[in-house]
Amino acid sequence: xxxxxxxxxxxxxSGSKSGYELHKxxxxxxxHFQTASFGALYxxxxxxxxxxxxxxxxxxxPIQTSSLPKKIYTITENGRAVFEAQILKTRAEEKLTSDFLxxxxxxxxLPAENIAALIDSQxxxxxxxxxxxxxxxxxxxSEGQRFGIRYTIAINxxxxxxxxxxxxxxxxxxxxxxxxx
Amino acid sequence: xxxxxxxxxxxxxSGSKSGYELHKxxxxxxxHFQTASFGALYxxxxxxxxxxxxxxxxxxxPIQTSSLPKKIYTITENGRAVFEAQILKTRAEEKLTSDFLxxxxxxxxLPAENIAALIDSQxxxxxxxxxxxxxxxxxxxSEGQRFGIRYTIAINxxxxxxxxxxxxxxxxxxxxxxxxx
DNA sequence: AATAACATGTAAACGGTTACATGATTCG
DNA sequence: CGAATCATGTAACCGTTTACATGTTATT
Numbered sequence: 313x314x315x316x317x318x319x320x321x322x323x324x325x326s327g328s329k330s331g332y333e334l335h336k337x338x339x340x341x342x343x344h345f346q347t348a349s350f351g352a353l354y355x356x357x358x359x360x361x362x363x364x365x366x367x368x369x370x371x372x373x374p375i376q377t378s379s380l381p382k383k384i385y386t387i388t389e390n391g392r393a394v395f396e397a398q399i400l401k402t403r404a405e406e407k408l409t410s411d412f413l414x415x416x417x418x419x420x421x422l423p424a425e426n427i428a429a430l431i432d433s434q435x436x437x438x439x440x441x442x443x444x445x446x447x448x449x450x451x452x453x454s455e456g457q458r459f460g461i462r463y464t465i466a467i468n469x470x471x472x473x474x475x476x477x478x479x480x481x482x483x484x485x486x487x488x489x490x491x492x493x
Numbered sequence: 494x495x496x497x498x499x500x501x502x503x504x505x506x507s508g509s510k511s512g513y514e515l516h517k518x519x520x521x522x523x524x525h526f527q528t529a530s531f532g533a534l535y536x537x538x539x540x541x542x543x544x545x546x547x548x549x550x551x552x553x554x555p556i557q558t559s560s561l562p563k564k565i566y567t568i569t570e571n572g573r574a575v576f577e578a579q580i581l582k583t584r585a586e587e588k589l590t591s592d593f594l595x596x597x598x599x600x601x602x603l604p605a606e607n608i609a610a611l612i613d614s615q616x617x618x619x620x621x622x623x624x625x626x627x628x629x630x631x632x633x634x635s636e637g638q639r640f641g642i643r644y645t646i647a648i649n650x651x652x653x654x655x656x657x658x659x660x661x662x663x664x665x666x667x668x669x670x671x672x673x674x
Numbered sequence: 675a676a677t678a679a680c681a682t683g684t685a686a687a688c689g690g691t692t693a694c695a696t697g698a699t700t701c702g
Numbered sequence: 703c704g705a706a707t708c709a710t711g712t713a714a715c716c717g718t719t720t721a722c723a724t725g726t727t728a729t730t
Binding site for chain 2: 313314319322325342344345346347395396399400402403404405406407408409410411412413414415416417418419420421422426427430431433434437454455456457459460462463464466467469470471473474475478482485486
């Protein structure tokens with residue numbers, strides 16, 4: 313699986329950025345397949361720098377208080393080569409972890425109101441994701457990126473349609489159960 | 494997020510099982526939203542046992558060579574209560590990590606044959622998942638579990654349809670690019 | 675007797691989250 | 703001058719993967 317280091321190389325490939333900017337890009341543009349917290353991002357950048365895959369212009373000297381705290385990372389030639397090799401050997405792999413589906417798997421332990429809440433909340437999340445996806449400006453985006461967005465939208469729509477069609481039905485069915493005792 | 498310990502409690506709720514059986518159940522019946530390796534499973538069971546949420550009938554005595562190595566885990570009353578509380582407060586959360594989408598995001602660094610391979614491989618994986626999903630015996634399954642399977646099938650179909658419809662088109666588009674130099 | 679499947683576990687390393695800690699810059 | 707946002711980083715902890723290590727039971 314592609315790890316955060318490789319993702320960072322990929323984002324830095326198209327231009328130098330600070331850790332903070334990288335964080336923003338990953339958690340907006342790449343949100344549908346990757347996220348990163350600062351606690352994951354900074355150590356990843358540190359490791360990439362140690363391996364000479366990226367360089368920074370940072371003044372890490374704490375005495376120089378007047379210097380900008382902002383540190384711009386730039387990918388090296390070595391880094392580019394490593395990224396290209398990595399992305400070339402990438403296989404179609406996906407891993408979903410879903411509390412929504414897990415909760416339904418064990419739904420016999422849930423009262424009807426919780427079932428309803430889960431479906432409503434999942435629908436809302438899908439709607440929010442949908443808004444994010446369609447609001448992304450398609451210009452300045454590569455063909456591959458557009459393809460990924462459209463793929464994700466197709467899945468999002470199917471999920472929403474399913475919940476709209478069958479969500480009420482399952483709520484009704486599960487409400488008819490005998491209360492556990 | 495629901496962790497493996499809680500998932501184990503959930504599976505043991507409906508009947509006592511060995512670690513090995515638990516492993517098989519999670520990686521078949523729960524495959525569409527959760528997997529677990531032995532290296533993750535056994536420590537999780539050990540922690541649950543330490544907390545008295547489960548008990549085992551294991552003869553851990555290595556001198557007793559004649560005893561069965563099989564260890565059956567049973568959920569305790571305390572464990573049931575903890576699981577019920579956990580599942581009750583579960584929120585609709587989902588996390589997808591996709592090398593397929595990541596590769597497409599950076600597809601400008603990929604030659605056309607890799608694009609084609611990625612789409613073919615993703616289609617094959619979806620088909621395989623689909624076969625698994627429809628082959629699951631619907632009897633002896635709760636309403637909630639059936640709902641989860643149908644939800645996953647709806648998404649799987651949408652993904653397959655998208656790749657069938659637009660997969661060739663993107664391959665053609667990306668093949669028309671100038672080779673990088 | 676060999677092989678596949680059953681069965682349990684550990685250790686090192688990895689990757690990530692959450693919370694903490696600090697400080698600068700910009701805008702109203 | 704206060705608030706939001708920009709900005710970097712560490713530490714403790716958590717959960718998992720991968721590889722290793724070992725042995726049993728059932729089938730052919």
